[in-house]
Amino acid sequence: MNAPAQTSLRRGACPGLSAPMATGDGLLARLTPAGSTIALDAFAGLGAAARRHGNGIVEITSRGSIQIRGLSTASAPLLAAGVAALAIDANDGIPVLTDSLAGLGRHEYFDTHALAAGLRRALAPFAGRLSAKVSVALDGGGALHLDTVVADIRLRAVGSAYVHVALAGDAVNAVPLGAVALDRAAECVTLLFETLAASAPRSRMRDAIQGDGLLAFSAAVAGLAVSFPVPAIRPAADPVGVHRLASGANALGISLPFGHSDAETLSRLVAAAGQAGAIGVRPAPGRALLLIGVPAGMTRKLATAAAELGFIADPADPRRKVVACAGAPICASGEIAARTLAPALADAAGALRDGEIIHVSGCAKGCAHPAPVALAVFGRDGCCDVCAEGALITTVTPAALPEAITVLVRSRSPA
Numbered sequence: 001m002n003a004p005a006q007t008s009l010r011r012g013a014c015p016g017l018s019a020p021m022a023t024g025d026g027l028l029a030r031l032t033p034a035g036s037t038i039a040l041d042a043f044a045g046l047g048a049a050a051r052r053h054g055n056g057i058v059e060i061t062s063r064g065s066i067q068i069r070g071l072s073t074a075s076a077p078l079l080a081a082g083v084a085a086l087a088i089d090a091n092d093g094i095p096v097l098t099d100s101l102a103g104l105g106r107h108e109y110f111d112t113h114a115l116a117a118g119l120r121r122a123l124a125p126f127a128g129r130l131s132a133k134v135s136v137a138l139d140g141g142g143a144l145h146l147d148t149v150v151a152d153i154r155l156r157a158v159g160s161a162y163v164h165v166a167l168a169g170d171a172v173n174a175v176p177l178g179a180v181a182l183d184r185a186a187e188c189v190t191l192l193f194e195t196l197a198a199s200a201p202r203s204r205m206r207d208a209i210q211g212d213g214l215l216a217f218s219a220a221v222a223g224l225a226v227s228f229p230v231p232a233i234r235p236a237a238d239p240v241g242v243h244r245l246a247s248g249a250n251a252l253g254i255s256l257p258f259g260h261s262d263a264e265t266l267s268r269l270v271a272a273a274g275q276a277g278a279i280g281v282r283p284a285p286g287r288a289l290l291l292i293g294v295p296a297g298m299t300r301k302l303a304t305a306a307a308e309l310g311f312i313a314d315p316a317d318p319r320r321k322v323v324a325c326a327g328a329p330i331c332a333s334g335e336i337a338a339r340t341l342a343p344a345l346a347d348a349a350g351a352l353r354d355g356e357i358i359h360v361s362g363c364a365k366g367c368a369h370p371a372p373v374a375l376a377v378f379g380r381d382g383c384c385d386v387c388a389e390g391a392l393i394t395t396v397t398p399a400a401l402p403e404a405i406t407v408l409v410r411s412r413s414p415a
């Protein structure tokens with residue numbers, strides 16, 4: 001598809017509302033919420049706008065952004081204007097990711113929202129100077145922590161007065177720099193991005209460190225950072241399930257099967273959430289949606305209603321073990337219909353060991369899950385290359401894929 005000049009076509013760029021990206025089913029716009037609760041009527045309005053201006057498909061990404069598909073060059077600006085009218089607190093600059101329950105949970109060390117807002121203001125001048133993919137993870141110590149979220153700069157609360165700073169990765173593999181006083185955190189992030197902009201402006205932090213080393217970054221914040229042990233990795237945080245809020249109400253976490261839904265189904269979900277007493281929603285990493293402020297006595301009923309609409313309300317649902325990109329024909333690069341194939345693999349995926357997943361990818365690019373997985377399927381010339389632990393095991397037709405995956409999963413199961 002040829003795109004007009006104002007359309008962003010940079011591969012790998014994040015397609016914000018103002019610069020949607022061309023895909024196989026039209027333009028795709030991405031809304032990165034700034035962490036506040038989206039009122040139910042605003043979320044319903046977002047779904048209506050997706051239906052009016054796009055093809056009604058709404059996705060939540062692995063990093064908790066909302067994607068709206070099927071836009072045209074004429075309708076994309078109308079969507080942007082419609083979303084602006086809904087006053088959804090969104091971030092079109094460098095993403096500052098926070099715990100999805102920031103400000104609502106019971107375990108935060110400080111007001112994560114306020115620090116995130118300050119960081120976004122401080123980082124506004126960098127938006128055009130750095131890679132479109134750089135991000136900051138700000139972890140205030142809440143239940144839905146960010147240990148598995150990859151970011152260029154990580155800040156994690158270590159008590160109420162300091163944040164631990166690390167670069168380029170998730171909590172396991174990021175490079176630690178020490179701890180910085182909370183009131184100097186924005187200054188620290190600014191200095192680190194100034195250093196990146198000066199040395200490798202189009203690179204991610206990891207590439208810059210691998211190329212020129214850590215010295216320039218550690219020197220830039222030497223006056224701010226003090227030596228501090230790397231905080232311990234926490235048990236995995238799962239957005240799906242019931243989360244008790246400081247208010248006494250609950251947040252009910254559900255997941256979109258294979259990361260997508262449609263405007264009509266979401267509108268029914270909003271209606272059910274309203275009837276149950278919820279006040280709003282927040283998207284969450286892991287293709288999840290948190291229904292906020294559900295009275296304790298209504299939570300189970302809402303979970304049942306969400307499940308009846310096809311959403312995943314049970315943390316053990318085997319569909320969560322299959323990650324699929326849009327694939328053909330939604331993505332122009334797709335060589336198999338990855339998203340269409342995914343449901344047929346869920347039963348087999350249920351027998352995988354804890355933590356193992358199947359990644360179905362429309363082509364060799366592997367967008368939906370860049371990290372290594374137990375089993376992976378890549379589309380090639382209309383067929384499926386099936387890999388286990390990175391090694392090609394077999395190539396089958398899409399029709400034969402469910403059986404091939406079932407046999408492969410069985411062969412891996414303990415006797």
Ligand code: SF4
Binds near residue numbers: 328331333335365368
């Ligand atoms: S992996 Fe390939 S087919 Fe899937 S979304 Fe990415 S580019 Fe498209």
